[in-house]
Amino acid sequence: MKVWQCVVCGFVYDETKGLPEEGIAAGTKWNDIPEDWACPDCGVAKADFEMIEV
Amino acid sequence: MDPIVIIGSGLAAYSVIRELRKLDRDIPLTLLTRDDGDYYSKPMLSNAFAQGKDAAGLILTPAAEMAQQLNFTLHSRCEVSAIDSARKCVHTSQGELPYSRLVLALGADPIRIPLQGDAAEAVMSVNDIADYARLREAMQGLKHITIMGGGLIGCEFANDWAAAGYAVSVVDPGAYPLASLMPEQAGRQLLAPLAATGVDWHFGTSVSRVDRAADGYRLTLADGSQLHTGLLLSAVGLRPRIALAQAAGLAVDRGIKVDAHLRSSDADIFALGDCAEIEGRVQPFVLPIMHAARALAKTLAGSETAVAFPAMPVVVKTPAHPVAVLPVARDAVGAWQQHGTEGGVKMAFIDAAARMTGFVLTGQHSSERNEMNKQVGQVLVPQLQT
Numbered sequence: 001m002k003v004w005q006c007v008v009c010g011f012v013y014d015e016t017k018g019l020p021e022e023g024i025a026a027g028t029k030w031n032d033i034p035e036d037w038a039c040p041d042c043g044v045a046k047a048d049f050e051m052i053e054v
Numbered sequence: 055m056d057p058i059v060i061i062g063s064g065l066a067a068y069s070v071i072r073e074l075r076k077l078d079r080d081i082p083l084t085l086l087t088r089d090d091g092d093y094y095s096k097p098m099l100s101n102a103f104a105q106g107k108d109a110a111g112l113i114l115t116p117a118a119e120m121a122q123q124l125n126f127t128l129h130s131r132c133e134v135s136a137i138d139s140a141r142k143c144v145h146t147s148q149g150e151l152p153y154s155r156l157v158l159a160l161g162a163d164p165i166r167i168p169l170q171g172d173a174a175e176a177v178m179s180v181n182d183i184a185d186y187a188r189l190r191e192a193m194q195g196l197k198h199i200t201i202m203g204g205g206l207i208g209c210e211f212a213n214d215w216a217a218a219g220y221a222v223s224v225v226d227p228g229a230y231p232l233a234s235l236m237p238e239q240a241g242r243q244l245l246a247p248l249a250a251t252g253v254d255w256h257f258g259t260s261v262s263r264v265d266r267a268a269d270g271y272r273l274t275l276a277d278g279s280q281l282h283t284g285l286l287l288s289a290v291g292l293r294p295r296i297a298l299a300q301a302a303g304l305a306v307d308r309g310i311k312v313d314a315h316l317r318s319s320d321a322d323i324f325a326l327g328d329c330a331e332i333e334g335r336v337q338p339f340v341l342p343i344m345h346a347a348r349a350l351a352k353t354l355a356g357s358e359t360a361v362a363f364p365a366m367p368v369v370v371k372t373p374a375h376p377v378a379v380l381p382v383a384r385d386a387v388g389a390w391q392q393h394g395t396e397g398g399v400k401m402a403f404i405d406a407a408a409r410m411t412g413f414v415l416t417g418q419h420s421s422e423r424n425e426m427n428k429q430v431g432q433v434l435v436p437q438l439q440t
Contacts, residue, residue, distance in 0.1 A: 005114075007072070007114070008065065008095065008097065008340055008344070009095045009097045009098060009340075010095045010098060010112075010114055021421070022421065036424065036428070037424065038423070038424060040369075041097070041369070041371070042097045042340050042369060043340065043341055043366075043367060043368070043369045043378075043423075044340060044341060044344050045344070048344060
């Protein structure tokens with residue numbers, strides 16, 4: 001399980017937790033999130049996230 | 055070879071560098087910034103307060119680390135006084151620097167509305183991390199603050215501070231919140247939810263005087279009423295920084311004029327972000343910057359690329375009643391249609407050819423942003439049709 005962070009606003013996506021309010025179940029791998037998904041906080045694309053160490 | 059010189063250290067500057075380094079690891083880059091150059095999240099300036107984040111807590115990566123990661127030469131605390139486009143160099147407080155190509159990512163200045171009264175100069179504004187640090191300092195011990203401007207930034211700040219326990223008054227000469235982005239029916243949706251968190255709205259009037267009072271300031275509004283407040287924040291809009299470009303003889307209008315390649319009237323000087331007017335439009339939002347940065351990075355790496363903007367919705371961070379909007383041009387021909395009404399509105403702008411060219415989603419509908427955006431499609435954005 002990895003953690004990804006939006007390089008624009010710092011929003012964090014944690015694979016363990018998912019994003020249930022956005023319809024993404026806990027445990028969803030970053031690779032399995034649709035390419036057209038956007039950061040819920042600032043709206044930038046999935047490509048603008050970087051993997052971070054936890 | 056002389057380096058590509060980038061002036062600025064905001065989202066626009068760092069996005070260009072980040073994208074360029076994905077394409078070319080070696081091309082020499084120099085970044086000049088008048089501040090420290092730390093990379094931080096600007097969108098969070100207006101929603102960090104309730105999260106208890108101070109200015110240092112907003113820094114995602116310190117400047118020196120950015121310089122190392124992205125392999126550029128950093129000149130922080132460096133003021134650029136002039137661009138000599140004939141000799142291809144910039145004059146700075148740290149000497150003269152030659153450039154092969156120059157990228158202007160200068161940002162914008164908060165618009166200051168002239169006010170009367172003995173404390174008119176005490177009005178604050180927040181446009182960068184240093185402003186945010188000053189604001190947090192000034193807010194300590196206060197109970198009530200007043201915001202001039204009920205637009206995107208004004209509403210975000212109002213929600214953030216109200217959520218942190220402050221009483222907040224918002225004063226705006228317009229008729230309803232977010233008036234420059236959406237129709238009245240949608241903007242009015244914010245009134246009750248934000249009022250419930252502690253926001254007191256004053257539409258149809260403006261602040262005309264600011265005077266010192268025993269415990270803060272006494273504001274006199276144009277309608278004659280008065281407000282006692284601890285702090286006055288101005289959030290009435292931004293003006294692109296064009297002076298440097300103008301003095302260098304570059305074409306400017308509202309912003310620094312650039313074409314779809316982000317190229318100014320000088321072939322080796324580019325501009326993007328809040329200082330730029332790209333094909334006639336100033337778009338001081340995150341998404342246009344990301345798209346412009348990507349296109350410019352390709353051009354700088356040797357592959358001429360015009361920026362193509364897709365539909366770019368704007369997210370308004372008002373947790374009391376969240377909003378996502380794809381604004382339409384002021385002169386767009388068409389009509390707003392309303393769909394949902396429970397717990398917010400869902401409105402679509404339908405143009406003369408029956409195409410959806412804009413939308414507003416508020417409250418519980420705000421999470422439908424991606425689905426709505428898919429129905430728009432690039433060619434339908436009215437502002438981008440030629």
